[in-house]
Amino acid sequence: MPKDNGIGAAPKRREDLRFLTGKGRYTDDINIAGQAHAYFLRSDVAHGTINSIDTAAAAGMDGVVSILTAADFEAAGGIPCGWCVTDRHGQPMKEPKHPILAEGKVRHVGDPIAMIIADTLEQARDAAEAINVDITELPAVVDMSTALDAGATKVHDEFDDNLCYDWTFGSDDAAVEEAFSKAAHITTLELVNNRLVANPMEPRVAVGDYTSHNDESTLYTTSQNPHVIRLLMGAFVLGIPEHKLRVVAPDVGGGFGAKIYHYAEEAACTLAAKLCGRPVKWTSSRSEAFMSDAHGRDHITKMELALDADNNFIGIRTDTLANMGAYLSTFAPSIPTYLHGTLMAGNYKTPVVQVNVKSIFTTTVPVDAYRGAGRPEATFQLERIVDMAARELGVSPIDLRNQNFISKDMFPYATPVAVEYDTGDYHATLAKGADLADVAGFDARAAASAANGKLRGLGVAHFIEACGIAPSALVGQLGARAGLYESATVRVNATGGLVVMTGSHSHGQGHETTFPQVVAEMIGIDESMVEIVHGDTANTPMGMGTYGSRSLAVGGSAIVRATEKIINKAKKIAAHLMEAAEGDIELKDGTFSVAGTDKSIAWGDVALTAYVPHNYPLEDLEPGLEETAFYDPANFTYPAGAYICEVEVDPDTGKVDVLNFTAADDFGNVVNPMIVAGQVHGGIVQGIGQALLENCSYDENGQLLSASFMDYTMPRADDIPFMTVDHSCVTPCTHNPLGVKGCGEAGAIGSPPAVVNAVLDALHRGGHNVPHIDMPLTPSRVWSAMNG
Amino acid sequence: MQMSGTRTIAADQATVWAAILDPEVLKACIPGCQEISGSADEGFEATVVQKVGPVKATFKGAVEVSDRVEPESLTISGEGKGGAAGFAKGGANVTMTAVEGGTELSYEVEAKVGGKLAQLGSRIIDGFAKKMADQFFEKFQITVEGPEEAEQTGEDSTDGGEEKKGWFGRLRG
Numbered sequence: 001m002p003k004d005n006g007i008g009a010a011p012k013r014r015e016d017l018r019f020l021t022g023k024g025r026y027t028d029d030i031n032i033a034g035q036a037h038a039y040f041l042r043s044d045v046a047h048g049t050i051n052s053i054d055t056a057a058a059a060g061m062d063g064v065v066s067i068l069t070a071a072d073f074e075a076a077g078g079i080p081c082g083w084c085v086t087d088r089h090g091q092p093m094k095e096p097k098h099p100i101l102a103e104g105k106v107r108h109v110g111d112p113i114a115m116i117i118a119d120t121l122e123q124a125r126d127a128a129e130a131i132n133v134d135i136t137e138l139p140a141v142v143d144m145s146t147a148l149d150a151g152a153t154k155v156h157d158e159f160d161d162n163l164c165y166d167w168t169f170g171s172d173d174a175a176v177e178e179a180f181s182k183a184a185h186i187t188t189l190e191l192v193n194n195r196l197v198a199n200p201m202e203p204r205v206a207v208g209d210y211t212s213h214n215d216e217s218t219l220y221t222t223s224q225n226p227h228v229i230r231l232l233m234g235a236f237v238l239g240i241p242e243h244k245l246r247v248v249a250p251d252v253g254g255g256f257g258a259k260i261y262h263y264a265e266e267a268a269c270t271l272a273a274k275l276c277g278r279p280v281k282w283t284s285s286r287s288e289a290f291m292s293d294a295h296g297r298d299h300i301t302k303m304e305l306a307l308d309a310d311n312n313f314i315g316i317r318t319d320t321l322a323n324m325g326a327y328l329s330t331f332a333p334s335i336p337t338y339l340h341g342t343l344m345a346g347n348y349k350t351p352v353v354q355v356n357v358k359s360i361f362t363t364t365v366p367v368d369a370y371r372g373a374g375r376p377e378a379t380f381q382l383e384r385i386v387d388m389a390a391r392e393l394g395v396s397p398i399d400l401r402n403q404n405f406i407s408k409d410m411f412p413y414a415t416p417v418a419v420e421y422d423t424g425d426y427h428a429t430l431a432k433g434a435d436l437a438d439v440a441g442f443d444a445r446a447a448a449s450a451a452n453g454k455l456r457g458l459g460v461a462h463f464i465e466a467c468g469i470a471p472s473a474l475v476g477q478l479g480a481r482a483g484l485y486e487s488a489t490v491r492v493n494a495t496g497g498l499v500v501m502t503g504s505h506s507h508g509q510g511h512e513t514t515f516p517q518v519v520a521e522m523i524g525i526d527e528s529m530v531e532i533v534h535g536d537t538a539n540t541p542m543g544m545g546t547y548g549s550r551s552l553a554v555g556g557s558a559i560v561r562a563t564e565k566i567i568n569k570a571k572k573i574a575a576h577l578m579e580a581a582e583g584d585i586e587l588k589d590g591t592f593s594v595a596g597t598d599k600s601i602a603w604g605d606v607a608l609t610a611y612v613p614h615n616y617p618l619e620d621l622e623p624g625l626e627e628t629a630f631y632d633p634a635n636f637t638y639p640a641g642a643y644i645c646e647v648e649v650d651p652d653t654g655k656v657d658v659l660n661f662t663a664a665d666d667f668g669n670v671v672n673p674m675i676v677a678g679q680v681h682g683g684i685v686q687g688i689g690q691a692l693l694e695n696c697s698y699d700e701n702g703q704l705l706s707a708s709f710m711d712y713t714m715p716r717a718d719d720i721p722f723m724t725v726d727h728s729c730v731t732p733c734t735h736n737p738l739g740v741k742g743c744g745e746a747g748a749i750g751s752p753p754a755v756v757n758a759v760l761d762a763l764h765r766g767g768h769n770v771p772h773i774d775m776p777l778t779p780s781r782v783w784s785a786m787n788g
Numbered sequence: 789m790q791m792s793g794t795r796t797i798a799a800d801q802a803t804v805w806a807a808i809l810d811p812e813v814l815k816a817c818i819p820g821c822q823e824i825s826g827s828a829d830e831g832f833e834a835t836v837v838q839k840v841g842p843v844k845a846t847f848k849g850a851v852e853v854s855d856r857v858e859p860e861s862l863t864i865s866g867e868g869k870g871g872a873a874g875f876a877k878g879g880a881n882v883t884m885t886a887v888e889g890g891t892e893l894s895y896e897v898e899a900k901v902g903g904k905l906a907q908l909g910s911r912i913i914d915g916f917a918k919k920m921a922d923q924f925f926e927k928f929q930i931t932v933e934g935p936e937e938a939e940q941t942g943e944d945s946t947d948g949g950e951e952k953k954g955w956f957g958r959l960r961g
Contacts, residue, residue: 044874044903109903129871287907701900707907 006521007738010674015512024251027205030220032279035207036065038269039124040282041114041131042291043106046140046363046702047153050104050133053114058130063123066276067131068115068268070103076271079262079327080236082228083334084479085165085359093165096156096361098327100237100264106135107155107326108363109704110291115268117280140363140702144300144321147360155326155361164324164333164359169341170417171315171352179315179352183306187389192774193377195298195323195696196689197712198370200507202253203284204293208269210277216244219270223249224259224505225545228482230537232262232330238271242537245270249535252507256686257369258293259507260547261330265292290707295696296370298323299336303381305389306352313350313404318381322359325366332368333359338478339374339466339548345415346382347426347464347640348404353416363702369547371686371748375465383461383753388771391764397460397757398434402427405462408731419466421638423731424666430462433642433664436724442646446765455649456659457762460642463750467742468637468733469548485632486550487541488558490519490566492625494611496604498523500562501533503543504555508682509744510675511551517671518556518738522563524589525603541628549742552671553637553733560737561629569625570606576617577601577609637733637741641665643684643750645758651766654783656692656759662724663750668733668741676743680725683747689715690748691755695776713776789914790898795925798890798933805859805884807932814851817927819920822846828853836868840901840916841909845873860884874903878917893928897921 003009018024055067079098086092097103102113114131118124139153146152147162155162171179180186207220217240223229226247234245252259265282272280284292299320306315322336341355372379386404390397406413408425415421434440442458449456469475472483487503500515516530533539543555567587574592575582584595593600609616610625646660663680670676693713697705706712732739752775759777763770763786770785797804807813809828815821818836826832832851838844847868855863865879878899885892899917901909909916 109906125872287904290907699906701902703902703906705906707904710908711911 005527006517007669007671008673009517010672011513011517011527013510013513013675015506015510026202026251026253027207027220027222028283030207030250031281032207032209035279035281036117036119036276037121037124038272038280038282039116039121039128040112040265041116041128041133042288043102043109043111043113043135045106045135045137046109046142047138047155048106048135049138050102050106050113050135052134054132055114058116058127061123061127061130063119064127065117065119065278066272067117067127068101068272068275069113070099070101072275073100073271076100076239076267077237079264079267080232081328081333082232082330082481084481085167085333085337086479087165088168093333093359094156094159094163095328096158100267108365109702110288110365111326112264115272117272117276140700142362142364142698142700142702144323144360144362147362148358155363162361164328164361167337167357167359168354169337170344170354175352176315176317176354180304180306180317182308183314184309185307185389185393187305187307187385187392188302189381189385189388189772190302191381191384191772193297193299193301193380194690194694194775195367196296196370196694197290197696198256198258198293198296199289199712199714200254200256200258203286203289204259204263204265205281205283206266206269207279207281208271208273209279210274216246217270217274218246218248219266220248220250221266222252222259223247223545224252224255224507224547226505226535226537227503227542228545229262229266233267233270237262237267246536246538248537249505252505255507256371257296257373257547260545261294261368263292286709287707290712291365291704294329294332294366294368295325295364296367296373297377297690298367299377301381303385305385307389307393311393311395311400311403313348315352316344316350317354318344318356320357322357323364323367324359324361325364326361327366329366329368332366334480335369335374336377338475339369340378342417342419342466343375343378343464344382344417346379347401347406347462349406349410350404351416355417364698371683372465372745373548375745376749376752379461379463379465379749380753383463384756384772387753387757387760398430398439401430401460401462419636421464422635422734424464424638424640425729425731426462426640429640429664429666429729430642432726432729433644433662436664436726437644437646437660437662439644445646449648453651455651455762455766457647457649457758457760457765459645459647459754459756459758459761461750461753461757462640462642463746464638464640465745465749466636466638467549467745468553468633468736469550470633471635472632482544483632484544485630486555486558487543487628487630488555488562489541489626489628490559490562492566492607492610494608496529496607498530499533500530500559501540502555502559503540503545504551505534505546506551507546509546509551509679510672514552514672514675515556515559518559519563522560522567523603524587524591549744552738552740553736553742554631554633556671556738556740557633557736558629558631561631562627565627565629566625569621569627572617572621573606573609574601577606577615634735637668637736639665639667639741639743639746641746641750643754645751645754647755647758647762649759649762649766649782651786654779654781654786656777656779656782658688658692658719658721658755660724661721661751663747664726664729665743665746666729666731666741667727667743667746668730669739670727671738671740673727676727677725679743680747681723683745683749684723684751685715685720686748687751688720688755691752691775692777693719789917790896791918791921792894792896793921793925794892794894795929796887796890796892797929801859801884801886801891804891804893804932807928808862808882809853813928813931816931817924819923834866834868840905841912843873843904843908845870847876870905872904874901874905876901876905880921893925895921895925
């Protein structure tokens with residue numbers, strides 16, 4: 001019988017009750033008495049010199065409280081970047097100033113120029129129209145392939161060119177040349193990893209508040225990591241000490257990476273509240289989100305795979321151009337480097353792997369992490385080129401993968417690109433996926449499709465990713481400017497209930513359900529006795545938030561450590577109450593007993609004693625029962641899985657229908673299988689979106705052409721098949737106390753190559769020799785590829 | 789986007805030339821033009837109300853006439869700012885050639901949009917720009933020739949507004 005409590009049970013998400021009944025409390029639901037509304041006047045050209053900003057007429061309009069421009073932020077710092085990448089010559093990356101409001105130049109459509117604060121949003125918008133900004137337009141820098149040409153227009157005049165850094169990683173040139181010189185076969189693939197917009201359901205919102213009686217600023221914001229925002233904004237931008245700055249990220253309606261970063265609007269609303277003496281609220285419109293939320297992906301890559309005469313992979317070399325956009329967003333430089341290059345070995349024992357990345361400034365919205373962040377780009381290249389090699393060599397893509405997989409007896413396995421995989425069994429996950437997807441029965445289904453005039457294809461991909469971000473010492477060496485531990489405070493109340501204050505943040509992941517399962521399991525009590533508090537710097541310990549599939553692996557581990565401290569202290573109290581030796585106390589099902597006796601005492605009695613210490617060992621123990629732990633992981637976690645996709649292509653129109661999708665993942669131990677399945681479902685939907693539908697498009701003048709859901713195609717229910725999601729293959733993580741691996745990004749990492757491989761398989765079966773099509777595989781692209 | 793077109797106007801070169809530099813003619817011919825001031829020599833200031841897909845805006849901007857080779861060719865260029873809607877700018881190279889029965893007017897138009905117009909209207913902007921150009925030159929023809937002749941020559945034009953009629957006519961024929 002399945003468990004109904006604790007680790008491994010699948011209780012329904014307790015937070016959904018409020019979300020589904022309209023009782024969530026999101027940032028836009030927060031309205032403070034006296035609040036004014038902000039509107040940002042944004043550049044409608046991609047690149048230009050600001051000659052003047054005339055706000056005189058606007059300032060006198062009805063309801064206008066204040067109009068701020070760059071001059072008002074002179075005392076403030078620029079928006080900091082959280083990661084410094086060192087280039088191949090040992091030099092730090094170029095790091096341009098990222099002003100809160102445009103200083104002297106605008107560098108992308110959507111770059112904020114002025115902040116208009118008025119009694120109502122309508123008044124602020126009207127006033128924005130009356131501001132006269134005189135801009136001399138400069139040529140846009142949109143195409144990465146020409147952005148480094150001599151004489152190319154520079155996005156940042158203070159630098160020699162548009163190169164942020166030129167980075168190399170992994171095997172050295174001599175090793176690569178030797179491997180490729182020995183190759184019996186070399187497969188070459190050139191591709192574009194399409195630019196995406198995260199589009200969480202809730203757009204970004206910021207409410208700044210300032211109370212003069214205690215000189216304290218509060219920012220309510222749609223963030224995945226309120227402590228990180230407090231640190232970056234307080235210490236680097238506005239110069240507010242942390243004890244005078246509170247950041248609250250209440251219910252947040254999805255993030256997918258785009259809500260990690262510190263954004264200009266947050267600092268602007270916080271400062272404006274103090275300057276105006278009124279709370280200031282800004283709510284992004286959807287159009288505004290398209291041109292101000294950090295975008296994702298946007299790589300141009302050439303990859304080569306060398307194989308020996310027996311089809312063993314002997315070398316991998318990649319060259320990538322990665323778009324940074326106009327400014328460096330918080331984690332942008334790390335995405336195409338340490339979150340991308342480190343995964344280029346994939347699941348394979350390729351001895352030589354070299355990754356080269358040039359990151360480039362362009363006059364587009366900054367690009368940063370989006371669900372998967374670097375690992376989807378690595379996985380897509382690798383799993384496409386393995387498929388391509390199999391096709392060129394006339395071997396089964398499944399066999400070629402199995403032949404080259406790192407086998408389970410090789411762990412821990414150090415790759416040529418710096419990381420050490422602790423556990424895995426890739427043969428097992430691929431076999432499981434193939435079984436669940438009924439690969440054996442595919443030919444019959446393909447024949448049935450052919451009889452209906454459709455081309456059916458089967459696509460396989462096998463991913464690995466590094467998540468549970470991150471060991472602080474390692475990432476510090478690699479340029480991270482922050483520690484990436486996580487924190488937890490566990491407070492036992494006098495009557496036995498527990499409150500867990502976590503530094504990680506839930507914006508859809510279900511922490512309020514999963515974390516109590518962990519604590520309940522450890523103590524042996526019901527989950528309903530545990531409440532999770534997150535999202536407010538005033539009542540949670542300093543933590544790093546949620547991204548990189550880290551909440552359970554790192555934040556959950558901190559909760560385990562804090563709960564262990566609680567249990568240790570509670571045992572001491574129980575030992576005192578039962579007049580026994582501490583070492584003889586056992587905790588089971590919420591009851592403390594003395595080993596070998598029938599003496600026992602309930603959890604609640606111990607808790608009460610801690611707070612009503614009438615009979616208490618005060619000489620040995622402090623009263624109270626509250627503990628904090630900080631957990632810094634020893635390594636990343638390395639989930640892996642087989643993703644198998646079956647599609648039908650309509651040869652007359654090029655339309656792709658995804659018929660079946662199977663994911664067989666190894667996430668180590670699973671706390672709540674329902675939530676894990678949901679995470680994988682969501683990731684696959686976003687992966688199918690990238691593969692078939694989504695594309696952020698700029699014209700040659702740097703105008704953003706896809707800035708609404710009319711032009712940027714989000715996946716809809718009828719684009720998505722029923723999915724078979726399995727996580728029964730388990731190799732527990734060796735270095736965290738729960739044995740868990742991250743699951744939040746897997747679906748978005750593993751699915752795009754599976755979809756594209758399936759479409760190309762379908763075309764191949766239909767007699768069309770199409771080696772590659774760039775995502776998204778729209779009907780027009782597929783039809784054009786089929787018809788030369 | 790770029791487009792071009794030709795139409796024959798039943799008037800001599802000098803008449804066509806004078807008309808295209810006349811602010812009153814321009815006001816009558818620029819679709820949605822509310823107001824125009826200035827002169828061909830000093831430049832015009834125009835206010836135009838237009839709706840592009842979901843975006844309706846009042847564009848205010850300057851129109852310049854340059855590269856004038858009387859009475860054969862000139863360039864008209866302009867940029868309109870539509871506030872929150874973004875901007876539109878473009879230019880037309882116009883040549884006037886004397887032909888039998890009048891003057892052949894040829895034009896090459898280039899148009900660019902930015903801001904919200906590009907973000908929301910990019911799919912329809914080519915059609916919109918073509919419609920604007922066609923409407924301009926059709927009205928120009930009517931204004932120069934007078935309405936009666938225009939109806940007869942209208943069928944020969946590449947006019948987007950007339951396309952429906954032509955298509956309808958083909959269906960019935």
